[in-house]
Amino acid sequence: MNNDLNIQQYIEHYAHLVEQELPEAFPSEWYIPDPLKQSMLYSLMAGGKRLRPILLISAAEALGGNAEAALKMSCAVEMIHTYSLIHDDLPAMDNDDYRRGKLTNHKVFGEALAILAGDGLLTHAFHSIAQVAREFRLDAEQALSIVEELSAFSGARGMVGGQAADIQGEQGLTQLSELEYIHVRKTSDLIVFSLRAGGRIAGANERQLAALETFGHHIGLAFQIQDDILDLIGDEHKLGKPVKSDEKQHKVTYPYFIGIDESRRKMLELTEAGKEAIRTEIPDPRRLLQIADYLLLRDH
């Protein structure tokens, strides 16, 4: 299925399916106070590339996993990604008024609800995993490993740790390795989780999981370096946020340390190394390889 789509159509196809699925993630019989539900859905449905869900789905596909189970589970990772954006945008954190060209959550719903919407989305991601496991009779041990890895990659050891280091770093990073730690934790870790979870749905073995992890680690860092570059030279309209915001906020970036040309070279090198890791280890890596290339071309 979907073999006749080019990579852009493939990505749009799955982004659309993910967006249809996301509002269904909360059981309809649950009572959730309306302002909280509105606040969660506002950010969940505010667009974005849906990159992490698509990677989860593509990893499952690449190993012959159940596509519907992957689609439903991919909502969990988008909830985590979305909560992290809501909390990152708060006045106490990055204090951003706009995200993807729309007002940030706290600008619309107030800070208290934005904090709670983030907490609610974060918490619900784990519910989705358990539900999908039950609905599709996934191996319960695999599902528990997915729970464990989502926590590890998105929590204090992973994404949350990266955000904490980022905040501390605003007082001034002096080494590229410190910036790389932040980028890997804030961006690669959730991408790695997505790929491994897709692999686990398909019953991947340890070697295949490791290959997906290497792929994710590398393309995640490449993605973040590109973000740094786009922030310097991108198009405000396409980005949905002002350019040079990093500079204005005195955020240190990859180009700050090694220049734009060298950053670009690094980004290409990482993408190649990532692709190499899965080329032979994964049965049908075609879509994953195409996504890695596609990401290099993005302008927002």
Next chain:
Amino acid sequence: MNNDLNIQQYIEHYAHLVEQELPEAFPSEWYIPDPLKQSMLYSLMAGGKRLRPILLISAAEALGGNAEAALKMSCAVEMIHTYSLIHDDLPAMDNDDYRRGKLTNHKVFGEALAILAGDGLLTHAFHSIAQVAREFRLDAEQALSIVEELSAFSGARGMVGGQAADIQGEQGLTQLSELEYIHVRKTSDLIVFSLRAGGRIAGANERQLAALETFGHHIGLAFQIQDDILDLIGDEHKLGKPVKSDEKQHKVTYPYFIGIDESRRKMLELTEAGKEAIRTEIPDPRRLLQIADYLLLRDH
């Protein structure tokens, strides 16, 4: 074991064990940025009754479950409880400077780290469940149900929903049923989770889980009504926070609707009904019954 302890000694014994276990919950080989780790541990180790972990342990004991597995899993519920306090205390929420007589997390570490420490603790709770399941070879289906229930009882349908309704309600609740919704979601739900999780560790059947749930629902609401009463007439020193803070914040309470005497009667009635639910259904309910009575006597 512990049969010769009176209930106060029993509670102190387990509170102590929980406090020894909590700092071990993060794998020692993990790198976590130090300020984030300090911030999480500051609130995790800031005392408190450890009521929810103790209820989880006692429920497991009451059904003959593995006490060590219960102890380790009880850390998960304390992480959830602690994160909720950190986020509740934030300036955008209740704006509290003190908690249990100590400065609140954001007063010590700043708002950004307090938000992240909450996120980190919330996320890690799920890791603990998966780890305990693996270490003690719990049935993976039961462990997944524990994950699912922790999410449901602490998320948008449960505790987070209660907090959202509480914030909305500050503009003025007009009915006792609205207040009860908030109390049940904010307090009973996590207590119910704790009891059911303890039951699941011990392989409880559905009838037993339902009995534990009724017990938790009732004593949770009784607990919260007592909080409302203590806030009006308690001892500031013992409470570790100013009395009449609800009144000053124009928070509506149980006594506001039905007076102190009627609130007390309701509290006793709920406790009796809760005890009744488990008296015959649970093999050895002695400690749970004692805890319910003990909670009636508390002055902070």
